[in-house]
Amino acid sequence: MTAPTQQDYQSQLDEKVARLTSLLAPFNAPALSVYHSQPVHYRMRAEFRVWHDGEDLYHIMFNQSTKEKYRVDVFPPACEAINRAMKLVMENLRNNQVLRKKLFQIDYLSAMSEEIVISLLYHKQLDDTWAQEAEQLKALLSPYFNAVNIIGRARKQKRIIGHDYVIERLPVRKKEYVFKHIENSFTQPNALVNCRMIEWTMDCCAALEGDLLEMYCGAGNFSIPLAETFNQVVGTEIAKPSVQAAQYNIKANNLTNVNIVRLAAEEFTQAMRKERTFSRLEGVDLDSFNFSTVLVDPPRAGLDIDSLKMIQDYEHILYISCNPETLADNLTLLCETHAVTQAALFDQFPFTHHIEAGVLLSRKS
Numbered sequence: 333m334t335a336p337t338q339q340d341y342q343s344q345l346d347e348k349v350a351r352l353t354s355l356l357a358p359f360n361a362p363a364l365s366v367y368h369s370q371p372v373h374y375r376m377r378a379e380f381r382v383w384h385d386g387e388d389l390y391h392i393m394f395n396q397s398t399k400e401k402y403r404v405d406v407f408p409p410a411c412e413a414i415n416r417a418m419k420l421v422m423e424n425l426r427n428n429q430v431l432r433k434k435l436f437q438i439d440y441l442s443a444m445s446e447e448i449v450i451s452l453l454y455h456k457q458l459d460d461t462w463a464q465e466a467e468q469l470k471a472l473l474s475p476y477f478n479a480v481n482i483i484g485r486a487r488k489q490k491r492i493i494g495h496d497y498v499i500e501r502l503p504v505r506k507k508e509y510v511f512k513h514i515e516n517s518f519t520q521p522n523a524l525v526n527c528r529m530i531e532w533t534m535d536c537c538a539a540l541e542g543d544l545l546e547m548y549c550g551a552g553n554f555s556i557p558l559a560e561t562f563n564q565v566v567g568t569e570i571a572k573p574s575v576q577a578a579q580y581n582i583k584a585n586n587l588t589n590v591n592i593v594r595l596a597a598e599e600f601t602q603a604m605r606k607e608r609t610f611s612r613l614e615g616v617d618l619d620s621f622n623f624s625t626v627l628v629d630p631p632r633a634g635l636d637i638d639s640l641k642m643i644q645d646y647e648h649i650l651y652i653s654c655n656p657e658t659l660a661d662n663l664t665l666l667c668e669t670h671a672v673t674q675a676a677l678f679d680q681f682p683f684t685h686h687i688e689a690g691v692l693l694s695r696k697s
C-alpha cells in the first residue's frame with residue numbers, strides 16, 4: 333500500500349465537511365469546527381486475512397470493488413506499533429508449523445501506550461503445544477512493546493496469553509487518562525482524533541452545572557474526563573465487557589462521582605419514566621440526581637423514539653454521532669425543543685465515507 337499525500341487527505345476531508353454542513357443546514361447549525369486526522373498511522377486496530385503460499389505466509393486484504401486479494405506487508409493507516417507487530421509476527425510465524433497451521437486471520441489492537449493484543453484466529457482447536465509456542469512468540473515480541481498479549485481463537489475456544497486488553501493512556505489537556513480497552517469491544521479507532529473529541533466535549537460542558545447523564549457510554553471514554561466538570565455522572569451501556577472496563581477505569585482514574593449501569597438505552601428510558609424497575613439499578617437512586625445535561629453516542633442506527641423524547645427533558649444535549657444521516661433524522665425531533673449551538677466534524681475514519689460528528693443542543697427559551 334502506498335501512503336497518501338497531505339493533498340489527498342485534505343480533499344477527502346473537504347468533501348466530508350461539505351456533506352455534513354449540508355446535512356446540518358436545515359437545523360441552523362453554526363459553522364463546523366473541524367478536527368483533522370493524521371493522514372497515516374491513525375488506526376489503533378486492524379484486521380487481516382492470512383494467506384498461505386507454499387512456505388510463504390503473509391497478511392492480505394481484499395480490494396472492495398474488484399474483491400481481489402492483495403498482499404499487505406505494511407499498512408499505513410495503522411499505527412506504528414501495529415506495523416511493527418505485523419512484520420515481527422510474520423517473521424516468527426512463517427517457520428513455526430504449530431502457530432501457522434490453519435491460521436486464517438490476525439487482528440491487532442494497540443494503544444498510544446504501546447501495548448498490543450494480537451489475536452490469531454484458527455480453523456483448529458488450540459492445545460497446550462500451541463500455548464507454549466504462543467508464550468514464546470510473546471517473549472520474542474516483548475522487547476519491542478510496553479506489553480504484548482496473544483489471543484488464540486478457534487471454534488468455542490479462546491486462549492489468552494497475557495491479557496485480552498490493552499491499557500491505554502490518553503493525553504487530554506495536559507492530563508493522562510487511563511482506559512482499559514478490551515479486545516473485541518467497542519473503542520474509538522483513531523486515538524488522536526478521540527483526544528480531540530474528548531476535548532471538544534469538555535469545552536462544550538465547561539460552563540454547564542449539575543449532573544451528567546451519558547447513554548451508550550462504552551468504557552467511559554467521555555464520562556471519565558467529564559467527571560471533573562459535573563457533580564455526578566451516570567453512564568449507561570448495554571455491553572457487559574464495556575461496563576466492566578468502565579468500572580476498572582473509574583478506579584484507575586481515582587474517581588468517586590461516576591456510576592456506570594449495565595442497561596440498554598431503551599431500558600434506561602423505561603426506568604427514568606418509572607415504567608419498569610431493574611435490579612441492575614440497585615444502589616442508584618435516579619431521583620437523587622440533578623441531570624442538566626445528557627450525552628449520547630449511539631451506534632449507527634441513532635436513538636430509538638422513546639429515548640429521543642426522554643432526552644428532550646434535559647437543558648443540554650450533547651450528541652456524538654458516527655452516522656450523520658441518523659443524526660439529521662434525530663435532530664428533526666430534537667430541534668422542536670432545542671437549538672444547535674455548536675457543531676463539529678471529527679475525522680475518525682480518514683479515506684472512508686464515514687463521518688463522526690458532534691452537536692451541542694440547548695433548550696430554546
Ligand SMILES: C[S@@+](CC[C@H](N)C(=O)[O-])C[C@H]1O[C@@H](n2cnc3c(N)ncnc32)[C@H](O)[C@@H]1O
Nearest residue numbers: 518548549550553569570571596597629630631
Ligand atoms: C459508538 S459506541 C460509543 C461508546 C463510547 N461513547 C466511546 O466513545 O467509546 C456505542 C456504544 O453503544 C453501545 N450500545 C449499542 N446498543 C445499545 C443500546 N441499545 N443501549 C445501550 N448501549 C448500546 C455499544 O455497546 C457501544 O459501546
